[in-house]
Amino acid sequence: MGRKRKGKSVRNNLNVLKEPDDFVNAPHSFVIHKGLTGGFVEELTKDFRKVMEPFTASALKERKNNTIKDFVHVAGALHVTHLSIFSRTENGMYMKLGKIPRGPTLTFKVHAFSLAKDVISSLKRQLVVDEAFKHSPLIVLNNFSGEGMQFKLMASMFQNMFPTLNLQKVDLNTVRRVVMLNYVTDTKMIDFRHYTIKVMPVGISKGVKKVVGGKVPNLSKCTDISEFLTKSGLLSESEAEDDPNAHVTLSQKMATRGNIEQGKSAIRLSELGPRLTLQLIKIEDGLMDGEVLFHDLIEKTEEEKEAIRKSREAKKKLKEKRKKIQDDNTKRKEHAKEVLKEKSLQGMKNKTGDDEDNDEETNKNKNSEVKRPKKRRHEGEDDWQVEDDDDDAQYYREEVGEEPDRDLFSSKTTGFQRPKTFHAFKKKPRMDGNSQGGHGKFNKGGNKFNKDGDRFNKNKNRQGGGGGGGKFGNKDGRNNKFGNNKGKNTRQEKTNASNRDFRPIGVKTGKNVRKFSGKKR
Incomplete structure (x- = not known):
């Protein structure tokens, strides 16, 4: 007896295409550029996308005719929560950070910047690891605790752009990058830096550290390997012991060599770029629009703020009114279409009923019509004749009351009769x-x-x-x-020329008949 076949159950089948909760709940971002082109705006946009990886659209291609509404419209399906816009005007370059879909929006002026390629090329030891961009970076804020609501908004905006870390479940192997933001009180500038994190073991000799790190040592000045491991004078100055403040005790085992659990390691940072020097200019309540909550350059009185608020409310009400009118017009047009459709369907039904009635009447008329007399040809007569029991001429006299024309009901045949032979023309x-x-x-x-x-x-x-x-x-x-x-007539017909054509045909050959050979004499 065969095994019983198990039925399929939707409840037990997991959806493999479903995204994990950690990925869905993580903040995603769009990084785009608008305004004037040139001035390394596109390169800076690409570098900032590298900073926001992996929760950003790295290959996003925007067009000039794209608006903010286009990105907001698709943001919900892609779990996008933040929008970063780099723009350039005649006065300089700006960066806007907005929370989708309702704001707020922070506008920064970019006073100075350096691209990632320039930063990396300036380093003596370049360290760029592609594995580091598979996980989101840490965010470190310094000196954002000043008075004023703009500091709180800036701090919350930068923190919410990156996913939060659970210190109880975090894997140290995934922490490979860090973003640092430092607010300078005197100049009101914000320094933006991006680094990669490298963990190195400490408490062992330099020679052992090089061997453990997988590097091939240079033994040209040593007579034995022990001499390389015990003497520290052979090492360069850059390989000296790190600052003790950079030493940490690992709570987990790291994937790199020499970093063990509960062991001491040193943290080194290598800059990846880009570098940005920002200044907060304006904070708006909505997404790229709304009430101005803070402005660093322009100050307005309470009366001016109230007038602006009233005008904004009037515009909002007018917009809602127009939208309501458009919705009513749309509903009215849809209702008119439905009514017209019902009328057309009803007309089609009525027409079908009339056609059926007409068909019934036509059938009745056909059944009630007087049958036409059959025509037959009498022997010995050349014309077709109709029996005398129902005469067309008599019927015409009874109905019209007049005598019919002579040729109206003539029984003689009309029309052209096909000749016996194919050629109807006269013989020539x-x-x-x-x-x-x-x-x-x-x-x-x-x-x-x-x-x-x-x-x-x-x-x-x-x-x-x-x-x-x-x-x-x-x-x-x-x-x-x-x-x-x-x-003598020596010609003889070889074809049926009398019924086909009348051209001369060939003659019999004989002694006295010359043949034409087509050759010149």
Whole structure:
């Protein structure tokens, strides 16, 4: 007995295409550029996308005709929560950070920047690891605890752009990058830096550290490997012991060599770029629009703020009113379409019913019509005749009251009758001149080319049947151009020329008949 087949259950089948909760709940971002092109705006946009990886659209391609609404419209399906915009005007370069979909929006002026390629090329030891960009970076804020709501908004905006870390479940191997933001109180500037994190073991000799790190040591100045491991003077100054403040105790085992659990390690930072020097200019309540909550350059009185607030509310009400009118017009048009559709369907039904009634009436009329008398041909008569029991002429007299025309109900057949043969034209006389004194074109007697005989024949007394009567005849009486029989008709029909055409046909071959070979003599 075979095994019982298990049925499929939607409840037990996990959706493999479903995204994990950690990925869905993480903040995602769009990084785009708008405004004037050039000035390394596009390169800076690409570098900032590298900073926001992996929760950003790295290959996003925007167009000039794209608006903010286009990105907001697709943000919900892609779990996008923040929007970063780099723009350039005649006054300088700006960066805007907005929370989708309702704001707020922070506007920064970019006073100075350095691209990632320039930063990396300036380093003596370049350290760029692609694995580091598979996880989001740490965010470190310094000196954002000043008075004023702008500091709180800036701190919360920068922190919420990156996913939060659970210190109880975090894996130290995934912490490979860090973003640092430092607020300078005197200049009101923000320094933006991006680094990669490297962990190195400490508490062991330099030679052992190089061997553990997987590097091939240079033993050209050593007589033995032990001499390399014990003497520290052979190392360069850059490989000296790190600052003790950078030493940490690891709570987990790291994937790099020499970093063990509960062991001491040193943290080194290598800059990846880009570098940005920012200044906060304005904070808006909405997304790229709304009430201005803070402005660093312009200060307005309470009366001016109230007037602006009232005008903004009036615009908002007008916009809602227009939207309501548009919705009503749309509903009215849809209702009119439905009514028209119902009317057309009802008309189609009525038309179908009328057609059925007309068909019934037509059938009744056909059944009630008087059957036409059958026509038959009487023997010995040439015309078709109708029986006398129902005469068309009599019916016409009864209905119209007048005498019909003579040919109205004529029983004679009309039309063209096909001839017995295929050719309906009249026979033409033959060109061989068989008939004596005929009406042929080249014969004697009554022809338009002849003077009492033939136009081309000098001997007018000869008859056209035997000799010289045709166009090709000779004085000797030869019948055609190629024959020399005198006075005899040697032509013989080989085809049914009487029913097909009337051109001359071939002649019998004999001693006295010349044949045309087509060769020159």
